Amino acid sequence: MSNSIKSLSPAAKRRIAVLFFTFATLAVCDVFIRKNDSALDEFYVNHYRRKLDALHARPEPPRILLLGSSRVAYALVPQEFEQVIGAPAFNFGIPASKVLEWQILFSRYVEAMKPGLIVLGVNASEIRADYEPVSAARDLFDWDDLFACLREDGWSSTVVGHFLERNSGIAWALLHRRYETMKWLQERAESVFPKYAQIARERRLRVITPCSLDGYEHPWAANRRMKSLEAQLEIDSNAVMVASMPQFDPQAPAVRRFGELLAHCRDTGIPLVVAYIPNSPRAEKRWMSVESDLEKTIARCCHEAGINYIGAPMTEVPRTDADYLDETHVGLALAKRLSRRIAERSMRLGLLTGNARLAKGATGSEGDAP
Numbered sequence: 001m002s003n004s005i006k007s008l009s010p011a012a013k014r015r016i017a018v019l020f021f022t023f024a025t026l027a028v029c030d031v032f033i034r035k036n037d038s039a040l041d042e043f044y045v046n047h048y049r050r051k052l053d054a055l056h057a058r059p060e061p062p063r064i065l066l067l068g069s070s071r072v073a074y075a076l077v078p079q080e081f082e083q084v085i086g087a088p089a090f091n092f093g094i095p096a097s098k099v100l101e102w103q104i105l106f107s108r109y110v111e112a113m114k115p116g117l118i119v120l121g122v123n124a125s126e127i128r129a130d131y132e133p134v135s136a137a138r139d140l141f142d143w144d145d146l147f148a149c150l151r152e153d154g155w156s157s158t159v160v161g162h163f164l165e166r167n168s169g170i171a172w173a174l175l176h177r178r179y180e181t182m183k184w185l186q187e188r189a190e191s192v193f194p195k196y197a198q199i200a201r202e203r204r205l206r207v208i209t210p211c212s213l214d215g216y217e218h219p220w221a222a223n224r225r226m227k228s229l230e231a232q233l234e235i236d237s238n239a240v241m242v243a244s245m246p247q248f249d250p251q252a253p254a255v256r257r258f259g260e261l262l263a264h265c266r267d268t269g270i271p272l273v274v275a276y277i278p279n280s281p282r283a284e285k286r287w288m289s290v291e292s293d294l295e296k297t298i299a300r301c302c303h304e305a306g307i308n309y310i311g312a313p314m315t316e317v318p319r320t321d322a323d324y325l326d327e328t329h330v331g332l333a334l335a336k337r338l339s340r341r342i343a344e345r346s347m348r349l350g351l352l353t354g355n356a357r358l359a360k361g362a363t364g365s366e367g368d369a370p
Helices: 002-006 010-035 037-043 047-057 070-075 078-085 099-113 134-139 143-153 157-170 178-188 194-208 229-239 253-268 281-286 288-305 332-349 356-361
Strands: 064-068 089-093 117-122 272-276 308-310
Touching: 010 037, 037 178, 037 194, 047 089, 047 099, 064 070, 064 078, 064 099, 070 089, 070 117, 070 332, 078 089, 078 332, 099 134, 099 253, 117 253, 117 332, 134 143, 134 157, 143 157, 178 194, 253 272, 253 288, 272 288, 272 332, 281 288, 288 308, 308 332
Parallel strands: 064 089, 064 117, 117 272, 272 308
Antiparallel strands: none
């Protein structure tokens, strides 16, 4: 072996040395990251774990569960439901989640809690034909879930990639923790990069601060990201992030799964109401060609499953771009108005069994057309 190496040219020896040094460096980084995994975890925003920790910290399960994506995380205020209905509520809105994630959460956690009422907040984007369950693949899937998803929805290299990336942490920690490692290093390089160090520190503090016991964390309530969409547009319209227009297909996997979720919830006997969470007027104008069809599909699925649906037409829920953080997430004042409206509708429907205030106000079934 030594004779073979000696017989190599100087250029070949340099390449071998570079490769050896590269692999040795990666190995050292891998060991370092594994030893500092708990410190790096302080920079990883795991919304599922965060909300579940808050849910389990409650002395008893909430009577009202507000389920959905980041739209629900901002738009449905537990306190408003408690004041109107007279029962404790919890916001279980998970950013980046959509229908498949909700199915998994319902089967693993919600069904066992048996809440008295589930309010499922939905937007047109959440049954989009181009939806891929990346959030589920990254934070919820086990191998059986992955195979079931590929079998039912078809092959997706994106879904497989996110699943393998998370699980590759077992073999190669550097790949799995590369973002957290960058933030960890930025915070420690304050003297060189003070701005990035501050951003990293703020992220860590948000992660390590426990979620509120009602699950509601609106940025405006914490004095963060205070400029409304309207104010941002006035400053620089080109700097405002544009929400991607969803694709519409009534046969899309997300539509099928949405119907399955409604039917499953109905069959468990847990009362459910579906409420539409509207986009900003700016986004509604751009989505005009598809949003109406998507919302009609949501309403149709609810009707077929025998589930009450509450729309949010502009005539009944007036709103402007000043009521939004960005194109799709509502500000605090509009969130309270939407929540109170949905709570009052649920009150009249008499959905929450065993609640005296609801039973007194029940008037039968009602729903909104989109």
